[in-house]
Amino acid sequence: MIATEGFKVTKAKNSKLDSIDLNNIPFGKYFTDHMLEANYENGEWGTAEIKPYQAITIDPACAALHYGQAIFEGIKAYKTREGEVFIFRPEDNFKRFNISAERMEMPAIPEEIFMEGLKQLVKLDEKWIPAKADHSLYIRPFMFSTDEVIGVKPSSKYKFMIILSPTGPYYSAPMRIYAEEKFVRAVEGGVGYTKNAGNYGSSMHATAEAKRKGYDQVLWMDAFEHKYVQECGTMNVFFIIGNTAITPSIDEGTILAGVTRDSVIQILKDMGLKVEERRLGMDEILEAYKNKNLTEIFGTGTAATISPIKELRYKDFVMTFETEKWKDAPEVKRRLNDIKEGRAEDKYHWMVKA
Ligand code: COI
Numbered sequence: 001m002i003a004t005e006g007f008k009v010t011k012a013k014n015s016k017l018d019s020i021d022l023n024n025i026p027f028g029k030y031f032t033d034h035m036l037e038a039n040y041e042n043g044e045w046g047t048a049e050i051k052p053y054q055a056i057t058i059d060p061a062c063a064a065l066h067y068g069q070a071i072f073e074g075i076k077a078y079k080t081r082e083g084e085v086f087i088f089r090p091e092d093n094f095k096r097f098n099i100s101a102e103r104m105e106m107p108a109i110p111e112e113i114f115m116e117g118l119k120q121l122v123k124l125d126e127k128w129i130p131a132k133a134d135h136s137l138y139i140r141p142f143m144f145s146t147d148e149v150i151g152v153k154p155s156s157k158y159k160f161m162i163i164l165s166p167t168g169p170y171y172s173a174p175m176r177i178y179a180e181e182k183f184v185r186a187v188e189g190g191v192g193y194t195k196n197a198g199n200y201g202s203s204m205h206a207t208a209e210a211k212r213k214g215y216d217q218v219l220w221m222d223a224f225e226h227k228y229v230q231e232c233g234t235m236n237v238f239f240i241i242g243n244t245a246i247t248p249s250i251d252e253g254t255i256l257a258g259v260t261r262d263s264v265i266q267i268l269k270d271m272g273l274k275v276e277e278r279r280l281g282m283d284e285i286l287e288a289y290k291n292k293n294l295t296e297i298f299g300t301g302t303a304a305t306i307s308p309i310k311e312l313r314y315k316d317f318v319m320t321f322e323t324e325k326w327k328d329a330p331e332v333k334r335r336l337n338d339i340k341e342g343r344a345e346d347k348y349h350w351m352v353k354a
Contacts, residue, residue: 007036007120012052015127022130025168027303028138032125032164036117039146040107040158048113050121053163063155064144070197071100072142074302076167077122077354079129080342086351087139088302088340090118092259097141100194105154106143114141118162122354128166134337138167138303144197170303171216174310174323177232177297178215179282180206181315185254186230187223192254200234207233217299219312222254227282230254235299235307236261239280240273240328241288249277260300260336266348267335273328282314289319296321298329306333 012033020030031053038048064070073093078086094115098108118139122129129137141162145155183206186192191199203218210218217233229248231237236258238247245268250257265275288294297309308323323329338344339351 006047007117008047008049008051009120009124010049010051011124017127020166022128022135022166023132025130025135025166027167027170028165030166032128032137032166034121034124035164036121036160036162038109038113038117038160040160041156045107045110045113045160048117048160050117050124056159056161058146059148061148061150062145063147063149066150067145067152068196068198068201069104069106069145069155069158070142071097071104071106071144072140072195072197073097074195075118075139075141076136076302076340077129077139077164078136078340078342078351079126079131082342084342085122085126085129085354086340086342087118087122087354088352089259089263089350090115090139090352092262093141096195096257096259097143100196101143103191103194104196106145107158109141109143109160113160119352119354121162121164125164126354128164130166130168132168133341134305135166135168136340138165140165167303169305170301171307174308174321175216175233175299176214176311177217177219177309177313178210178213179312179314180210180218180220181226182206183209183218184223184226185220188252188254190254192230193250193256195256203234215313219314221282229280229282229285231256232299232309233304235301235304237297237299237309238264238268238329239285239288239294240296242293243272244274244276245328246276246278246280248280258300258302260302260305263336263348263350264300264306264332267332268328270335271328271331285312286314286317286319294319296323296326296329298332305336
């Protein structure tokens, strides 16, 4: 059974919005007045409920805390100058959420709960969408197992929730990146293509080590030869070599099929660049840099949008870039933001009205 009869909605008595300065919002620190919650039990999803944002109570034996059956998504909503609210490509995130669920042996979330739930929730808290360039309302759907048992097996109960957070840029300045040769993020046959919580938890040690060396993030490489590029921090990554944009292929299952990645591929093609999705090794990157053919490297992601890389260190070799002279990454970002913020035609129908 699915919750076709609609959601139960309980509105917050008071809004917290007055206590928050929407002109100064670090990523993911403030949450809106409402949240959505739906529970899965006895093989079916119960009616979803939108209610005031509040803490939840979980049992110490809650399975997700022990074995990590937990997945999430990241989506953004924008307000146009005319005051209309649009969400960027949420169906793509809905599909990816259920791909993650399948790999983690979790139940699929019905489209009615995910899509209608996030539209209703965003509409209800639309005053929280910052009306400022490069700002948006970050939407975080997530699901975790809730069986109260510490045997290792797929849970029989799950909780799905959506929370919202007004947000500005994730990385405020061009990044310094350390190509990581010891720790790996993903391996063929693993879960690299999913958005499961463990992928992020297991990245933190390598990232902290890179930060201790003075870098902002790591460049993840393959688990066997430690030379083929996968992702950069929590982002997909693009290299501009000559008139070609190269980004690692998703075919090996080690890379998240980023919604921003897919949008950037389309925009780069619109700009007249050739785009290649394929294996890209550090030897090829180094050679292109030495020949002055490698001009730009940037990360892409929902939270980060487009993040330029000003320095990439691989072994003892340091590649540096004058990001303020770049053409392509700023142009991709401008075109993408113009679509998201309603200044350019949405010719690929990426924006969904809330
Ligand atoms: C996103 O880009 O939405 C992410 O999930 C990255 C990070 C904030 C976890």
